[in-house]
Amino acid sequence: MTFVLVLAFDTATPAVTAALHDGERVLAESTTIDARRHGELLVPQVEAVVRDAGASLREVTAVVAGAGPGPYTGLRVGLMTAQALATTLGVPAYSVCTLDALAYAAATANPDLGTPFVAATDARRKEVFWARYSDARTRDEGPFVAKPQDLPADLPLVGAGARMYAEVVGEARIVPGAPEYPYAGALAALAAERLAAGAGLEPPRPIYLRRPDAREPGAPKKVTA
Known part of the structure; x- marks a missing residue:
């Protein structure tokens, strides 16, 4: 072995x-x-x-x-x-x-988790990163970035991206005991x-869904007399 x-x-x-x-x-x-x-x-x-x-x-x-x-x-x-x-x-x-790891943890720890379900993390700017899963190992769509109110309706939710917007998405949809991170x-x-299993893994490349907050400084302003 x-x-x-x-x-x-x-x-x-x-x-x-x-x-x-x-x-x-x-x-x-x-x-x-x-x-x-x-x-x-x-x-x-x-x-x-x-x-x-x-x-x-x-x-x-x-x-x-x-x-x-x-x-x-x-x-x-x-x-x-x-x-x-x-x-x-x-x-x-x-x-x-990262969302695959969150979904895997949530589904393996909660055998009664309804499927499909959504895993969501905080994206800041009052948005979430999310993806939809049919089981612990299968991502059906995503990842995406969206407002919490735009998450797929009526699906169970796991992750801090759902928990922090419980009033928006509905407390009843959040899976109790599921990991937030x-x-x-x-x-x-x-x-x-x-x-x-011999499945191919991606090289270490980031999944960016929007441009970073940081920006390269522009040219200095001209100062004239």
């Missing part, structure tokens, strides 16, 4: 999360909710899960990062780290849609499943 050790992490939401998976189970997972310190928190999270699993970074066989959609600044932290780590370790780097344990498990 081929040795597998998947290091996965996600910085597309306020959850800075990392996990190590051996192809059968999550060995260690660490998460901190902090939307402003992705760059500071990710590497310590990675070090923590490797240490807690009693492993070494040199044993990692694949690096997987959440591809978003998400805010530009946080998202690039995870994807750039994945590329840098993979290059250093000499292993492949992949990405998985795409934790890395689910991301790692989903990636390990796909790798074991």
Whole structure:
């Protein structure tokens, strides 16, 4: 049997999360909710899960990062780290849609979850990133960015993007007990499943659904006497 050790992490939401998976189970997972310190928190999270699993970074066989959609600044932290780590370790780097990890966690933890369902994360600007799923592993459409009131009607909802707009989407539609964030344990498990099945994984490229808030400065204004 081929040795597998998947290091996965996600910085597309306020959850800075990392996990190590051996192809059968999550060995260690660490998460901190902090939307402003992705760059500071990710590497310590990675070090923590490797240490807690009693492993070494040199044993990692694949690096997987959440591809978003998400805010530009946080998202690039995870994807750039994945590329840098993979290059250093000499292993492949992949990405998985962040909403896929959220849907996988929600559906596997809630066997009675109605299907299809919608997974949603906060997109800021009073919008959400969302996608529709027919089961834990199958995305039917999306990802998209939209106002919460424009989410598909009458479908169960999971994720912080739904929870924070409960008054708009309807509290009854939000699945109780479902995770609000795409934790890395689910991301790692989903990636390990796909790798074991020989399914192709995407390279670490971001899913951007709108332009970043930051802009390059324009030319300085001319000052005349």
